[in-house]
Amino acid sequence: MPTISVSQSKSEYDVAIVGSGAGGGQMAYTLTLAGLKCVMLEAGRSYDPVTETPMFQTADQAPLGGVSTPDKDMGFWDSTIDGGWDVPGEPYTQASTNKDQEFTWWRARMMGGRTNHWGRISLRNGPYDFKGRSRDGLGFDWPITYDEIKPYYDKVEMLIGVYGTNEGMENTPDSPPGVLQPPPKGRVGDLMTQKAGKKVCVPVVPIHRAVLTRPLDANTIPAKLHPGNKKAQKIVGDSMRARAACFWATPCGRGCSIAANYQSTTVHLPPALKTGNLDIIPNAHAREVLIGKNGKANGVLFIDKTTGKEERVKAKAVVLAASSGESVRILLNSKNDQFPDGVANSSGLVGKYIMDTVGSSLKGQIPALENLTPHNDDGAGGSHFYSPWWLYKEQLAGKLDFARGYHIEIGGTRRMPGGNSPVPGDYTRGLYGTKLKKEARRYYGSFISLACRGEMLPNDNSFAELDPTVKDKWGIPVLRWHWKWTDHELNMAMHAERTFGSIIEAMGGNVLGTPAKTGLDIIRAGGNVKHEVGGARMGEDSKDSVCNSMNQTWDVKNLFLTDAAPFVTNADKNPTLSIMAFSWRCADHIIEQARQGNL
Amino acid sequence: METHESLPRLSRRQVLKWFAAAAAASQASPFMAFSQDSLPAAVGYGSDPKVNDIYKRGDFWPLTLSPEQRKTVTALADVILPADDLGPAASQLRVPDFIDEWVSAPYPKQQRDRETVLAGLTWINEESNRQFKKDFADLTIKQQQSLCDVLSKQDHIDSKIRQAASFFRTFTSLSMGAYYSTPEGWKAIGYTGNVPSATFAGPPQEVLDKLGLEQTVKS
Ligand SMILES: Cc1cc2nc3c(=O)[nH]c(=O)nc-3n(C[C@H](O)[C@H](O)[C@H](O)COP(=O)(O)OP(=O)(O)OC[C@H]3O[C@@H](n4cnc5c(N)ncnc54)[C@H](O)[C@@H]3O)c2cc1C
Ligand code: SF4
Numbered sequence: 001m002p003t004i005s006v007s008q009s010k011s012e013y014d015v016a017i018v019g020s021g022a023g024g025g026q027m028a029y030t031l032t033l034a035g036l037k038c039v040m041l042e043a044g045r046s047y048d049p050v051t052e053t054p055m056f057q058t059a060d061q062a063p064l065g066g067v068s069t070p071d072k073d074m075g076f077w078d079s080t081i082d083g084g085w086d087v088p089g090e091p092y093t094q095a096s097t098n099k100d101q102e103f104t105w106w107r108a109r110m111m112g113g114r115t116n117h118w119g120r121i122s123l124r125n126g127p128y129d130f131k132g133r134s135r136d137g138l139g140f141d142w143p144i145t146y147d148e149i150k151p152y153y154d155k156v157e158m159l160i161g162v163y164g165t166n167e168g169m170e171n172t173p174d175s176p177p178g179v180l181q182p183p184p185k186g187r188v189g190d191l192m193t194q195k196a197g198k199k200v201c202v203p204v205v206p207i208h209r210a211v212l213t214r215p216l217d218a219n220t221i222p223a224k225l226h227p228g229n230k231k232a233q234k235i236v237g238d239s240m241r242a243r244a245a246c247f248w249a250t251p252c253g254r255g256c257s258i259a260a261n262y263q264s265t266t267v268h269l270p271p272a273l274k275t276g277n278l279d280i281i282p283n284a285h286a287r288e289v290l291i292g293k294n295g296k297a298n299g300v301l302f303i304d305k306t307t308g309k310e311e312r313v314k315a316k317a318v319v320l321a322a323s324s325g326e327s328v329r330i331l332l333n334s335k336n337d338q339f340p341d342g343v344a345n346s347s348g349l350v351g352k353y354i355m356d357t358v359g360s361s362l363k364g365q366i367p368a369l370e371n372l373t374p375h376n377d378d379g380a381g382g383s384h385f386y387s388p389w390w391l392y393k394e395q396l397a398g399k400l401d402f403a404r405g406y407h408i409e410i411g412g413t414r415r416m417p418g419g420n421s422p423v424p425g426d427y428t429r430g431l432y433g434t435k436l437k438k439e440a441r442r443y444y445g446s447f448i449s450l451a452c453r454g455e456m457l458p459n460d461n462s463f464a465e466l467d468p469t470v471k472d473k474w475g476i477p478v479l480r481w482h483w484k485w486t487d488h489e490l491n492m493a494m495h496a497e498r499t500f501g502s503i504i505e506a507m508g509g510n511v512l513g514t515p516a517k518t519g520l521d522i523i524r525a526g527g528n529v530k531h532e533v534g535g536a537r538m539g540e541d542s543k544d545s546v547c548n549s550m551n552q553t554w555d556v557k558n559l560f561l562t563d564a565a566p567f568v569t570n571a572d573k574n575p576t577l578s579i580m581a582f583s584w585r586c587a588d589h590i591i592e593q594a595r596q597g598n599l
Numbered sequence: 600m601e602t603h604e605s606l607p608r609l610s611r612r613q614v615l616k617w618f619a620a621a622a623a624a625s626q627a628s629p630f631m632a633f634s635q636d637s638l639p640a641a642v643g644y645g646s647d648p649k650v651n652d653i654y655k656r657g658d659f660w661p662l663t664l665s666p667e668q669r670k671t672v673t674a675l676a677d678v679i680l681p682a683d684d685l686g687p688a689a690s691q692l693r694v695p696d697f698i699d700e701w702v703s704a705p706y707p708k709q710q711r712d713r714e715t716v717l718a719g720l721t722w723i724n725e726e727s728n729r730q731f732k733k734d735f736a737d738l739t740i741k742q743q744q745s746l747c748d749v750l751s752k753q754d755h756i757d758s759k760i761r762q763a764a765s766f767f768r769t770f771t772s773l774s775m776g777a778y779y780s781t782p783e784g785w786k787a788i789g790y791t792g793n794v795p796s797a798t799f800a801g802p803p804q805e806v807l808d809k810l811g812l813e814q815t816v817k818s
Contacts, residue, residue, distance in 0.1 A: 045647070054651040056793060059780030061653040063644055065697065067776075069706045071643045082646045183816050185801030191812040206816060247795035254650075368810055374789035375803050376796075417790055418780030421772040430751045432679040432771065433744070437787060440775065441685065444788045 001046045001111055001265065002273055003280045006304050006311045010279065013039045014594060016300050016315035018286040018330065021113025023321030023563035025264030025272075026156070026580040030587030032277035033232040036594060039313050041284040041302050043322070044082055044110035049265050053079065053257040055250045059418025067419040073106075075419075079116040079255035082109040089473035095482040103464075103481035103526040105325060111282060112265035113323065114530070115576070117253045120210040120261050120382055121409070122162045123573035124153045126171030128392070132569055136396065138403050138488075139457045140353075142568045143540045143549040146173065152581035154179055158221050159236075160262040160580070161243075163380070164208030171405075172388040181213045183384070184248075187377050188369065189412025189448045190385035196506035197387065202408070202499060207386040210262035210577075211252065216240040231275075239271040251416070252381035261381070284311070287476055288334040289318050289343050289559060297343075297559045303474045316599040317558040317590060321583065324354070324565040325464060328535040329479050332466050344553035349546050350536055351464045351479075355570035357531040358406060358454035359524035360493040363512040364504030365427070369413065369446035377414035377445070385410055389572055402491040406454025407572050408499075414445040424512070447512075450503060452496035453529065455572045456489050462526065464535060483526035490519025497522055531575050533564035551586040558599055562586050641705040656696035663703040667734075671720045672698050674736035676774045678743045686787035689778055697777035698770075712769055719766025722759070723750075 014036040017024050024040060031038050054077045059065040066076040073084035085104060092105050108114040127146040132139045154176055163181040166174035183206035186194065194204035218240035226232035243259040243266065252261050259266035272278045283305040290299040290312065299314040320327040331350045334343035342350055389405025421428075423443045428436055456462075461484035466477040497516050504511050516522040526532075539545025542554035551566050553559045562583035564575050593599055641660035648659075656662060664672065676689035676698070689695070702713040723746060727735040731742055738746075749760065750767035778784045785791070801814050 052651055057651065057653065058782075058793065059776075060693075060697075062650075063648075063654055063659050064701060064704060064709070065776055065780050069643060069704075069708075071646050071648075071706075076644075076648070077650050079650075084646070088646070182818075184799055185814055185816045185818075188802045188806060188810065188812070191802070191807070191815065192810065194815060195812060247797070248799040249793050249795045372789075372809070373803065373806050374791050375806060376792045376794070377802070378792035379799055414790060414792070416793055417785065417788055419776050421775040422779050422788060423775070425768060425772055428771070428775075429768070430753060432747050432751055433681055434683045434685070436771070436775075437680060437683065437685045440779070441788050444790070 001048050001269060001280065003046045003282045005306070006281060006284070008279070009039060009281060009313055010037070011314065013037050013279075013313065013315040014599065015039075015317045015319060015590065016041065016313050017319045017321060018300060019043075019113060019320070019322040019326070019563065020111050020269065020280065021108065021264055021321065021323060021563070022115050022576045022579045023583045024319070025112065025115065025268030026583035027319050027321060027562050027587050028272040028278055029268040030584050031590060032272040032275040033226060033229065033235065034587075034591045035275075036277060036591065038272075038278050039315065040278060040280045041286050041300060041313065042111055042280060042282050043285040043305070044108065044113075044282065046280075046282045047081060047111040047116065047265060049079070049112075049116065049255045049259070049263055050257050053255040055254065055257055058416070062419075065419030074117070074253065077251075077254045079253065080108060080110070080114075083107050090478070091470060091472065092478050093467045093470050093480045095480055099525075100485070100520055101483045103483040104528050105481070105532070106527065106530040107323065107326070111280070112263050112269070115262065115264040116255050118576060119574070120252055121386075121574045122157070122160070122208050122210045122262075122577040123407075124173045124175075125149075125571045125573050125578055126173050128171045129569065129571035129573065132404070136403055140537070140539070140568050143538055143545075148549075149578075149581055149585065152585045153577065155225055155584060156577060156580045159225055160210045160267055161212040161216050162208050162210050162577075163206075163213045165206045167205045167388070169203070169205075169388050169390075170392050180208070184213060184380045186385055187379055187413065188372070188445075190410055192366065192369070192507050193410050193448065193450070193503060194385060196503045199506040200499070200502045201390075202387050202503060203390050204385050204387050204408075204410075207383045207409075209380065209382055211380045211382070212243060212245045212260045213380065214245050216243060235271045235274045239267070239274070242270070243267070246380050248380065249378050250381055256381075281313075285474070286320075286322060286330055287474070289320070289330060289556075291334070291336055291338060291343060291556065295338060295556065297556050308474075317560065317593075319560045319562055319586075319590075320565070321561075321563045324533055324535050324563050324567070325479060327561055327563055327565045328464055329466070331536065333477055339555070344536070344546055344555045344559060346555050347543055347546055349544075352535065353458035353537055354462050354464055354532060354534045355456040355458055355567070356527050356533075357529040357570060357572070357574070358452060358456050358489045358492050359529040360496055360522040361411075361449050361451040362497055362500035362504065363447055363449040364500075364507065364509035365443070365512060366446050366448055366504070366507050366509035368508055370442045372445055375414070378416070383409055400495065402488045402495065403457060404455035404488065404492070405572050406452045406492055406496055408496075409451040409453055411449040411451060413448060417444065448504070448507070448509070450500040452493060452500075453572055453574065454489070454492045454496070456570055457486060458534060458569060459484060459486055481526070485519070485523060485526070490523060493519035493523045531570065533567035533570045533575050536561050536565035537568045538566040539568070550589045551582055552589065560586050560590065641703065643705050656693070656700040660700075660703055660705060662696070662699040664699045668717070668720050669695055669699065670736040671724055671734070674743065675723065675770060678740070678747055679771050679774050680778050686783045689774055692778055692781045692783055694774050694777040697780070698773050701773055712773070715766050715769050716773075719763055719770060722763045722766065726763075
């Protein structure tokens with residue numbers, strides 16, 4: 001990826017963008033194609049999926065068979081570089097020593113951020129998701145409706161390419177005709193779950209994922225995305241032509257060298273760079289937003305990690321997209337006379353109302369799947385089917401003891417073995433010799449896991465603030481996390497556990513593990529699903545929110561937040577598609593402001 | 600546009616300190632191992648290894664098992680995963696190299712497994728000498744199996760044998776992880792993927808029929 005060093009940067013840019021993941025990538029794409037001059041600061045090193053992705057490497061070719069280690073938390077080939085649960089020299093702290101109040105923070109430090117290895121699950125928020133409080137009196141409403149953001153979901157889906165189907169289900173929006181790519185065929189585990197789901201009234205349908213099941217239509221899509229902008233159409237068309245369709249092998253978490261799935265580094269940044277309007281400075285760790293005497297942002301102060309020195313870039317507008325937690329940290333660390341509590345924090349809400357996704361899972365062993373005829377189950381390197389939340393009516397009628405929904409992700413079955421034993425020890429205990437090999441073959445592929453991904457309501461006890469004493473290796477104060485689940489989340493996890501049990505039993509399977517007594521037994525720690533959102537919510541009123549519905553901070557008119565920090569709630573729908581939709585919309589707003597000379 | 604110049608800066612001392620740390624880090628991952636069991640201080644592969652290379656066991660840290668220990672590992676792995684209709688013996692698929700790499704690795708989990716494995720290897724040779732006056736590797740297959748029969752039982756009362764049985768489980772699991780990492784292992788277990796293809800057909804009709812399933816995604 002072409003990058004520049006600090007000394008090559010221009011004296012001033014239209015816009016400085018912090019972070020190169022989903023939010024920053026989308027911002028750079030939209031702004032540069034419209035002709036704005038941008039600089040992007042990225043804390044991590046440059047990264048090129050085309051040359052660096054381990055596509056077909058196998059477990060006998062990697063240290064320890066590729067299993068996870070503290071150096072690579074998700075395994076050797078996971079495309080997370082210099083990141084993970086711990087980033088050396090960059091700690092974060094916990095407000096409580098109570099395990100139930102722990103927050104775990106997965107951070108990326110590389111070009112493209114977490115979009116290099118994310119699960120590619122791309123779900124739209126539905127109409128209820130923006131107006132939850134109006135519907136059931138809990139949480140908060142967004143200052144925007146589904147219909148207002150819908151055109152941007154359409155555009156993002158057309159640009160990145162998303163497979164799936166339109167099922168017409170409640171609060172699970174359809175895409176316009178022709179936007180989605182064809183879904184992949186169901187795997188054995190998907191079809192088993194779908195059939196069992198029918199028996200227990202849980203719908204199972206194709207999921208939406210940002211993977212190309214056929215090449216993008218580079219001849220017609222660019223004109224829909226950039227009407228009237230011939231140069232943009234040409235660049236985007238060429239970029240689409242450079243992406244191949246999925247070849248049905250290799251796990252997407254390693255990244256994709258043929259660009260068949262969405263990564264910022266293969267979809268957003270290449271066309272943005274092609275415009276000639278984008279300078280990317282890697283190894284540039286943003287520390288503060290710089291504010292002029294006029295109260296407007298005029299640049300970013302950052303650490304050049306290659307020299308350890310402080311540097312600045314100047315810009316007429318600043319966009320933070322360093323991931324929600326990190327953007328909160330930058331705001332809180334940007335203190336000056338005008339903003340003693342941190343920039344854009346006159347409401348006192350920066351860092352407040354942070355949410356993750358409710359995560360729990362249950363595994364079953366399915367006798368019918370034993371000794372199945374071997375067949376290639378790799379598919380599109382991730383999920384094919386899922387269950388959208390299906391009990392909206394029951395919930396509204398007060399029949400459930402939790403307020404919001406969850407969807408079910410299906411994990412299974414005949415994954416590439418190696419590294420760890422392919423069969424849980426319980427199933428081969430006491431065996432060795434040919435008997436062991438036979439039993440391993442019998443049980444391999446007979447396990448299905450069902451995972452809950454549910455909405456957490458915002459609460460007063462889940463937030464981040466600056467730690468009063470702890471600093472990172474550059475002396476920058478770090479975040480201290482507060483976390484607490486409420487009964488809504490814990491009861492949801494229990495409901496999911498019962499549902500999963502009934503699905504597994506309906507398949508004639510056996511549930512693994514001991515049944516949970518309370519939600520706390522099974523819910524994953526805060527942050528563990530890596531969908532942390534909020535901390536600078538948007539709203540109708542500057543006293544009650546950090547930014548407006550355009551992701552523009554109330555206090556500093558030319559400062560924008562386009563990661564998940566402005567999220568008001570965290571629907572069960574995974575956040576990234578929404579991050580991109582809001583980022584594109586915000587970029588259009590910035591372009592309009594620039595045209596009017598307001599930057 | 601003017602800027603507030605009153606911003607906090609890195610002190611020179613901080614910069615120098617950071618430099619020293621960065622220089623050290625570029626040579627070694629933060630994961631330094633200090634061994635209990637005479638393991639040479641090794642370092643992990645760090646948070647940015649070149650992941651799209653093809654590696655051999657021992658490329659990242661030295662293998663540390665003695666020739667004696669490797670002899671025992673080889674013999675035991677071959678009893679656990681012998682040559683048969685389903686594929687070659689463990690040693691032909693370099694399972695002992697994998698186990699050596701594993702117990703020589705500088706990470707906490709592997710270090711714990713090292714203690715279990717080394718103690719287990721000692722136990723099995725002592726037991727073999729007590730019963731048969733020979734090392735485990737030199738026993739007949741029947742004799743080796745008789746020892747494994749003891750270890751694969753679940754309900755030992757004697758705490759020493761219980762420990763050895765737990766070693767046997769760990770060792771079996773590691774051997775399986777290694778064995779099924781290989782193309783031969785894939786064949787043995789029935790994995791047929793990791794090959795690119797223009798289309799994805801889903802499960803074959805025969806499988807769907809057996810399970811009473813219908814492919815609901817039509818092309
Ligand atoms: C394993 C995994 C699976 C996931 N699966 C899904 C999924 O299926 N669907 C879904 O919707 N979401 C998924 N997510 C979440 C998804 O990755 C994030 O929602 C998304 O990447 C967030 O985009 P972002 O731009 O806000 O942040 P990121 O993608 O994290 O990018 C932020 C960038 O900012 C940089 N940065 C950080 N601090 C600074 C600083 N101070 N200065 C300069 N740069 C900085 C980082 O290096 C990084 O490159 C998954 C996440 C993980 C880890
Ligand atoms: S499964 Fe398809 S999209 Fe995913 S990495 Fe492999 S080729 Fe790329």
